[in-house]
Amino acid sequence: MARFLHIADVHLGFDRYDNKQRTQDFFYAFRDVLSKYAIDEQVDFVIIAGDLFEHRNIQPATLNQAQGCLDMLREAGIPVLAIEGNHDNRPYGTKTSWLRYLADWGLLKLLEPGNVSEGEPLYSPWSEVDRRGGYIDLECGVRVLGSVWYGASAPRAIEQIAAAIPSLPPAAGPTILLFHHGVEGQIARYQGALRYSELLPLKQAGVDYLALGHIHKSYEVEGWIFNPGSTEANSIEEASFTRGAYLIEITESGIQADLKQNYYQRAIVRLMMTACGEESVEEIEQQAIERVQQAIQQGVINTQQQPIVELRIEGHVGFDRMELDVRQLQQQLHELSHALIFLLKFNAESNTFVSPVADDANxxxxxxxxxxxxxxxxxxxxxxxxxxxxxxxxxxxxxxxxxxxxxxxxxxxxxxxxxxxx
CATH class of the missing domain: 1.10.246 (Serum Albumin; Chain A, Domain 1)
Structure with missing residues (x-):
């Protein structure tokens, strides 16, 4: 019936680590995933479930990257449907954003619910003339509804959306809702995630596919909630996350979701060594060098690919932590590994001994x-x-x-x- 590509959390303009090549990685990942799994696969449409950009205010080069990628899809006749996420939503009190700019130029369709407090209906059909609307009925028979970043008010917003959907004209086929929020239990230390019971009214109201973003790890729940994860890792910690882009086919027999990961992504390598407290400063430095050399010899670090490498030194050391010149050692390991970025995390603690003191000690x-x-x-x-x-x-x-x-x-x-x- 319909095939589409579901991506989220592209984060164009990512600028952590203050490295221009790393910033380019997010553009290369976006362009490659669209080329391979939207254009080459000839999908009916693409959905972006929030956070196309890293920041609300973006640099001209970042805007050019977005325009170039979206123009590829326009030339291929593939519509792009998007919503704002918490990173790229409009600042409070303003009525525009860079996503709105892209929508005004016809590069995507920004699906936004109406302002109910001002008497607007929550969902109005998309108008190609005004380039405004909260939902759209596509030629392939799929209805797609938008939303905004709700933050802590998401449970209340879900109630409003679930109440509004049945009042819309009947849909010709399945209904997709774009929603930038997370489901609890998917990653540790994430506050504010929604419980499944809070999302269930959407399914009962007729949502067949809930397209999520926000959490940078791929997951699906009960065959109707899908989150592809970010297109590129935003931190070293995310290197272990399964993430990518969902190539979805909706047929009469149900939803077939295929997570695609074979596209441009910067390699990330995480190494660890444990100090036992007996080593000198020089021995710790030598062990760190040997650990990186071993990873190169084993092929874990491919020096030709310029990966991002992290080495964590744990355990205990028998000297004052300040005696180890972390910056100099990091630079040495950076050059040895030919890494794009080398992070040295010196987390070992200095040995401590506390002798019991007698009450009558002088x-x-x-x-x-x-x-x-x-x-x-x-x-x-x-x-x-x-x-x-x-x-x-x-x-x-x-x-x-x-x-x-x-x-x-x-x-x-x-x-x-x-x-x-x-």
Whole structure:
């Protein structure tokens, strides 16, 4: 009956990591997915379920990217139906947005519900003359309804939409609703997701396909709720997400959804190493280099592809964290891996030892225990912790007794040299 491409969360103009090539990745992904799975597949239409852009205010180059991609579809005779997401919706108090600009130029159809508080019907049919409307009946027999970004008011909006759908003229075929929101249970630490029971009135009102966006991970629920995920990963954490574009075919027997992922995407590699607390700064640096070299040898890192690489150092280290020059090591690993972006996450904690202090301990005993804990936690000095702790106490006493800086320096040198020779 109908074939269409469902995408969401394109995020053109993505500018995290302050890297122009990374920003281009989102354009390349968008263009490639449209070329392969809309134009080559000769779909009847394309839907964009929010967040075409990363920002409400965009750069000219980002607008050119959107226009170029959408113009490909216009030349192929494929209509594009879109809604605003939370990233690209119009600022409060304004009546226009860059998506509205694209709609006015005929590059897409921005489906927007009417303002009920001002006496407008919630859903009016799309007008090619005005380039306005809340729903459209396509030649392939499918009805598509739009929405806006509702945020916390989404449950109330669902009630209004479900009440409005039955009052519309009968649809010739299946009904699709574009809705930019998430369903609970799909990803961790996501507040404000909708429960399935809150979405069910839409199905009861006649929605056959609920086209979601917002969550950057692909999922489907009960054969009628679909979310393709973002076209490109927006963060290192999203590297593990299954995401792509849904190529959908609606037939008399039901909905056939095929998640397409074989298009341009930047490779992302996540590595980890665990420090056990015995290593020196130099040993940690060498282990990090060897970990990246191993990933290159195993083909995990393809230096020809300029991937995004993250190395996380976990565990414990036997030195002050500030002793490791993270920036210099990151630069060295960046050059070694030929990565587009290399992220070094030094999350290891410094060793800590706390000796129990007796209730009747005097000041000298407490000082010695503190020095002993600090030295024991250090991988370099832990084997000599006891004599060095006593040496620090002696150093303090000499300073209090008025010894010169030169005498104190010589005492420290003698203490360290004696321990090294031992």
């Amino acid at each position: 000041r000298l005993q407490i000082e010695q225990d503190v020095f002993l804990d600090l030295l024991t936690a250090n991988a370099t000095y832990k084997k000599r912790a006891m004599p060095l702790a006593q040496g620090l106490i002696d150093l303090k006493e000499q300073q209090l007794n008025g010894r010169s800086d030169l005498e104190l320096y010589e005492f420290v040198q003698t203490l360290l040299n004696t321990e090294t020779e031992a």
